[in-house]
Amino acid sequence: MNRMSFFIKLRKLFLHASPRKRALVFTMGIVILAAVGIGIGSQMMSKRAESGNDYLNNNNNNSVGGRENLDEPSNIDKSRPKEVIVVIDPGHGGEDLGAYNGTFYEKDINLDISLKLGELLEELGVKVVYTRKTDVFIDLDPRVDLANRLDATLFISVHSNSMPDNSDYRGTETLYCPPVNPKYSKMDGKKLATIVQKELISALGTVDNGIIERPNLAVLRKTVMPAVIAEIAYISSPSDRAKLKDTAFRQKAAQALADAVMKALDEMGAVKDENGGYTIIED
Incomplete structure (x- = not known):
């Protein structure tokens, strides 16, 4: 199954799910995206701190x-x-x-x-x-x-x-x-x-x-x-x-x-x- 077919099937399952299940899936998706965002942000801040400390790197x-x-x-x-x-x-x-x-x-x-x-x-x-x-x-x-x-x-x-x-x-x-x-x-x-x-x-x-x-x-x-x-x-x-x-x-x-x-x-x-x-x- 290619990636496009997978997402089409996933979308059909979501649309046919009950409102309660859809709400649960939506909430889980938000949580996952937030966690990924925090991880990326932390890495960026860490790199910025390392490169931005002029005293230690200059x-x-x-x-x-x-x-x-x-x-x-x-x-x-x-x-x-x-x-x-x-x-x-x-x-x-x-x-x-x-x-x-x-x-x-x-x-x-x-x-x-x-x-x-x-x-x-x-x-x-x-x-x-x-x-x-x-x-x-x-x-x-x-x-x-x-x-x-x-x-x-x-x-x-x-x-x-x-x-x-x-x-x-x-x-x-x-x-x-x-x-x-x-x-x-x-x-x-x-x-x-x-x-x-x-x-x-x-x-x-x-x-x-x-x-x-x-x-x-x-x-x-x-x-x-x-x-x-x-x-x-x-x-x-x-x-x-x-x-x-x-x-x-x-x-x-x-x-x-x-x-x-x-x-x-x-x-x-x-x-x-x-x-x-x-x-x-x-x-």
């Missing part, structure tokens, strides 16, 4: 990119100098407040220090890419994917800490993941953490909590370049919190991180090219 203006393969790019000629790229990752954002005290949110401290850090590095000729530049939520994997896709040189994640059960605990620490198949012979996460911690303590005069191994943290474990999380100070500590609220203190933190980045790049053999930017050869 590869310009130093914004975060979409989800990519976590493996190191295979088409890179390591014998040639490549542009130095430092990915700066302001922790948390949007509905993810991070640690807080009243309306004093970690996400805002992280972003402020990160933007200051980026400005300092750009003034020195270092290319900077941020995982976020505004108060938006970015999940962990897209932050990692961005750095890996760009084949970034260093990954610096900026955070503040909290220990609500012990307001006396304060200070600065830098987190890292134990190096596995390090990309550079002269630099890995632990070495970078050591440099960052030293510069922060020297500049800020905070309690030195040292470098801490944290292999369970995604942005440290999944990034293929040297990566650290700099925990500037404790929001839960009244004395540290007062420092974090001070613009001059946050500027010092940014400067210390910039100094650490430049020292790390120097140890890695990065050089300034004729255009004023930095390049490096992977070894």
Whole structure:
């Protein structure tokens, strides 16, 4: 039976059915059409949301990119100098407040220090890419994917800490993941953490909590370049919190991180090219 014959037969059955059955069939048809319409609409909205989120999909203006393969790019000629790229990752954002005290949110401290850090590095000729530049939520994997896709040189994640059960605990620490198949012979996460911690303590005069191994943290474990999380100070500590609220203190933190980045790049053999930017050869 072809499609036309089927519909003709179906129409005859409908016309000869009782009014009650016809009403029932009509109602069922409306329900089915509505369900199909909702499904199609949901798919369209989902696709629109994915393509309309400029912040996650735009590869310009130093914004975060979409989800990519976590493996190191295979088409890179390591014998040639490549542009130095430092990915700066302001922790948390949007509905993810991070640690807080009243309306004093970690996400805002992280972003402020990160933007200051980026400005300092750009003034020195270092290319900077941020995982976020505004108060938006970015999940962990897209932050990692961005750095890996760009084949970034260093990954610096900026955070503040909290220990609500012990307001006396304060200070600065830098987190890292134990190096596995390090990309550079002269630099890995632990070495970078050591440099960052030293510069922060020297500049800020905070309690030195040292470098801490944290292999369970995604942005440290999944990034293929040297990566650290700099925990500037404790929001839960009244004395540290007062420092974090001070613009001059946050500027010092940014400067210390910039100094650490430049020292790390120097140890890695990065050089300034004729255009004023930095390049490096992977070894």
